[in-house]
Amino acid sequence: MPFISLIQRQSDYTNFASDVPIVIDNGASYFRIGWAGETDPRVIFRNIVLRPRHKGTGETVTVVGDHNTTLLKYFDMSRAGPRSAFEDDVVCQFEIMEYVLDFGFDRLGADQSEIDHPVLITECACNPLQSRSKMAELLFESYGVPSVAFGVDAAFSYKYNQRLGICDNNGLAVCSGFNTSRVIPFIGGEPVYEACCRTNVGGYHITDYMKELLSLKFPQHVSKLTWEKVEDLKMEHSYIAPDYASEVQIFKQGGKEAEEKTRCWQLPWTPLPVDEPPSEEEISRKAALKERQTQRMRELADAKRVSKINELENGIKGLEFLLQQLRNFEEKDIPAFLKETGYTSRQEVESSLIKNTQSLRKLKGEQIEVEEKPDSLLAERFSLINVPDETLTPEQIKEKRKQSSLKSAAEGRQRAKQKRVEEELERERKIKLEEQRRLENPQRYLEEMHAKYKEIMEKVEQRKRLKTNGTQTNGNNNNGTGAIGRGERLNAAQRERMRLLTTAAFDRGKGEDTFGIKDEDWHLYKLMSKDNDDEDDYKPDEDEAELARISSRLREIDPLFLAMSSEPGSSVAEAPRSRPLTEEDFQITFGVERFRCPEILFNPNFIGIDQAGLDEMVGVAIRRLPSKGRELEESITNSILLTGGSCLLPGMSQRLEAGIRMIRPCGTPIQIFRASDPILDAWRGAAAYATAMQFPYQTFSRMDYYEKGEDALRRYQLRYNI
Amino acid sequence: MEREVVEAELVLPSHFSFKKIQSYVKYPKGQSKVRWKHIKQIIQAENYQNYPPDEPNYVNIESPPSMHPCKRICDITGFEAPYFDPRTKLRYANTEVFKIIRSLPPDYVKRYLALRNALVVIR
Structure with a gap:
């Protein structure tokens, strides 16, 4: 693992004299801080800040860098994604930057009243003035730093590798970092910013992609x-x-x-435990249990039935006794006598008796003869129908109306029954016919059946598709892609309705408005408002019934027949769900x-970033050089240094070489070197640079900041050859 | 706060002796008054157009668009993509991928398009 955090607090801060510079490589992914002249930074951590809420106390805290993730369980991380001070390779969020610097200085062991050391901090090439001055302001005013030097990380890395003898005085640094990739040419050991080149693609984008x-x-x-x-x-x-x-x-x-x-x-x-098939014993035990349960239920039902029968029999006996008593009474005394029993007339008692006997029979399982009454009875029941109205009293007329309606209902029932019988006969006849045909030529019959099945299947399918298409895509109309055409999402009837609506909307505007002169005009609204979905429902049902009939028939006569699943797509979609993981x-x-x-x-x-890639950037950088010349260009391509975290990817230099060879003239010498440590070289270069005797003259002091202001900061530039 | 959290010094203290202005003074709790400019605003405020054009600055050192013909790759598989689906606007390599993209839910299509910055958002 190339990226390792070091966040142990250092204890030797006070051993360093106040003229020893603190060196910071403020990279977009990692923040490295240490002492000038040392070979490695003291503290390294990810350049991010988390602001989670503590679950216990509810206060929002600041966490810098990457910590033991198990400790983060005490915090509510739902709304606290990692935040970076960087946008592209420019520091924009100085509040976050301040927390990061706090943490960095703290872990370096700073414990005095201010940071009394010169600070060398890296920045991107051609850092916007605003970012640079905000950084200077922060370091001078919040931390009391006496002087600051700003340098470019890629340049420090190049210089460091130049010192190691890896690259030349003239050359090119290809630095592929976290947020951006830069190509900076060097002439005479100094970076040529006029010719440098930046593409906003880096390791972050690779990981994100x-x-x-x-x-x-x-x-x-x-x-x-x-x-x-x-x-x-x-x-x-x-x-x-x-x-x-x-x-x-x-x-x-x-x-x-x-x-x-x-x-x-x-x-x-972890594989799911495979459930073993239940043993013999288990099965029999379960069956016995089930048997016992059904037995109990049956007994319960029997007991209930017996008690009901008893009840009914008692009721019938009582009613019979009542009727017997009623026979001894005169007609006018009956209501008085019946008052106590709850009945109002003799007829009522009789009818309830009949009802009770009927239900008793039903309970006992006897057949009840239904309605079928002889015609003589019928004639008697509808006695008033054929009598002319004039001869009847108003009450009788009422009775007659009732009778006539009853009669028509009875006749209707009769007719329906007859029809049913006829249909039954017809069906039987058809089946017989089919059977006959089958016996005559079984092969052909089978083929015919299959053809019919297919035909109806297709019909049903199509209807289903139309319908689902209509509703499904209507459901996610808001999908925004707008990719699904209007025509495909409506069924035929709905389309027709849309057509009517649009023509109505557009026709109205032109010419004379004659709408409404004819009565037929108004039918249009009826057509428009009709909910067409209801109409469709009947037919497919019929089709589906037919389909079911045929498929059952086919299953009977053709052992090879396999009913197609009603939705061909479903089998594919459902397969992974049903299968065990x-x-x-x-x-x-x-x-x-x-x-x-x-x-x-x-x-x-x-x-989707419309910029040149790494190989082309090299060509662009060389093209942008202010001083041209074949010799110079060749000396530059002869010393190309790869640095930055993304250069760790295997195959980088081969690919870059192939790419550069394609855009440079034939025969150009091309040599590509990888930095000795693409990650840490920038810091090491900066740390070595800060030890130079001339370094104090390259810094921008607090005095300068207050006296000369931003404009001087804009013109400030480090010289790397010292 | 839990003991192990305190021991690991996970939480950044709010007071540091080495600071002249403490951050809780600068950014009173709960309200970050300062709205930091985004990179675009910074560049705009910088007024680079007023600077001499031959002087390097953050904007003019940016790489130009590529001169190579744009390589089109299949959005799903990464293969070379000779085809383009006009319905989903995705590029695809072959019929199998086409089947896949036609069965993709719309939000997946959007995410694939967003990956190469081709998603048109209608506001």
């Missing part, structure tokens, strides 16, 4: 794909393809090589992503 691609590919494991994890995956597995097109071809063809190049990250997974479901595999993501350094247009 990879994270998004993997979470789109494995949406079920999004929670596992944290920023830190993907960063690890990137550093461990990604590489730069020598040639993107041919590398991708390997994966396109598949085969062994692609398999070897595919990486797989196994997520924690296996180890493979918990694997994150990535093949093309390994080199697709770093490729954005060379093709920023993959992530």
Whole structure:
């Protein structure tokens, strides 16, 4: 792991005299602070700030850098993503910067009343004045720093490697950092900012791209794909393809090589316990239990039935006795006698008796003869129907009306019954006919059946599609892509309605308004307002019934017949859901992503950034040089230094060399060197620089800041050759 | 606060002896009055157009657009993409990928488009 945090508090702060500069490499990903003249920075941590809320006390706290993540469980991190002071490679958020500096100085061991050391801090090339002056203000006013020097990290790295003999006096630094990538040419050991070149793509974008691609590919494991994890995956597995097109071809063809190049990250997974089939004993035990339960239920039901029968019999006996008594009474005494019993007339008693006997029979399981009464009875029941109205009393007329309606209902029932019987006969006849046909030529019959089945199937399918299409896409109309045409989302009837609406809307405007002169005009509204969905419902039902009939018939006669699933798509979609999850479901595999993501350094247009990639940037930088000349250009391409965190990606220098060779004249000497340590060289270079005798003359003092102000800060530039 | 949190010195103290102006004075709790300018605002405030054009500054050192023909890759697989789906606006490599993109839910399509900054957001 190239990135390691060191956040131990240093104890030897007081050992350093006040003229020993503090050196800070303020990188967008990591913050490194240490003492001039030393080989390694004392404190290294991620240049981020978290502002979570403590779960216990509810206060918002500030956490700088990366800490033991297990300690973060005491904090509510839901609204506190990591924040960086950087935008591109410029420091913008000075509040965050201040927390980071606080933490850095604190861990360096600072404990006096101010930071009484010159500070050398890195910044990006051509840092906007506002950012630089805010940084100076912060260091001078908040920390009491006596003097500040601003330098460019890539330049320090180049100078450091030049001292090591890796690169030349004339050359080029290709620095691919966290937020941006820069190319800075050097002539005579000094950076030529006029010719330098920046593309806003860096390691951050690679990780972000990879994270998004993997979470789109494995949406079920999004929670596992944290920023830190993907960063690890990137550093461990990604590489730069020598040639993107041919590398991708390997994966396109598949085969062994692609398999070897595919990486797989196994997520924690425990196989589900396989449920064993229940034993014999278990089955019998369960069956016995079930049997016992049903037995109990049956007994309960029987007991209930018996008690009901008893009740009814008693009731019937009582009623019979009542009727017997009633026979002894005169007609006019009956109501008085019945008052106590709750009945009002003899008829009522009789009817309830009949009702009770009927339900008793039903309970006992006897057949009840229904309605079917002889015609003589019928004639008697409807006695008044044929008598002319004139001869009847008003009450009788009422009775007659009732009778006539009753009669028509009875006749209707009769007719319906007859029809049912006829239909039954018809169906039987049809089945017989079909059977006959089948027996005549079974093969042909089967074919016919299959054809019919297919036809109806298609009809039903189409209808379903129309319907679902209509409703489904209507449901997510708000999808914003607007990609689904209007025509595809409505069914025919709805389309017709839309057409009516639009014509009505546009026709009204032109010419004379004659709408409403004819009565038919108003029918339009009826058509428009009709909810067309209801109409469709009947027919498909019929079709589906037919379909079910045919498929059952086919199943009977054709052993090979397999009913098509009603929705062909569903089988595909449902397959993974029904299948038990296996180890493979918990694997994150990535093949093309390994080199697709770093490729954005060379093709920023993959992530929509319309700027030159690293190889082209070298060409641009050389083109921008104020002093031209073949010799100079050759000396520059002969000493190209790769630095910055993203240069750790394997395959970087080969790819860069191939890319530069394509844009430089034939025969140009090209040599690419990797910095001795692409991550720490900037700090080491700065630390070495700060020890120079001339360093104090390169700083910008607090006095200058107060006397000369911002304009001097704008013109301030470090000389690297001292 | 839990003991292990205190021991790890996880939380940044609000007072430092080496500071002349403490941050709680600058940024009273709960309200960050200062609204830091974003990079775009900084660049605008810098008025680079008034500076001599041959002097390097943050804006003019930026790389120009690429001169190479734009490589089109399949949004899903990363293969070379000869085809373009007019409905989803995604690029795709072959029929299998086409099947996939046509079955993608709309928000996935949007995320794929956003990846290469091609998502048109209608506000």
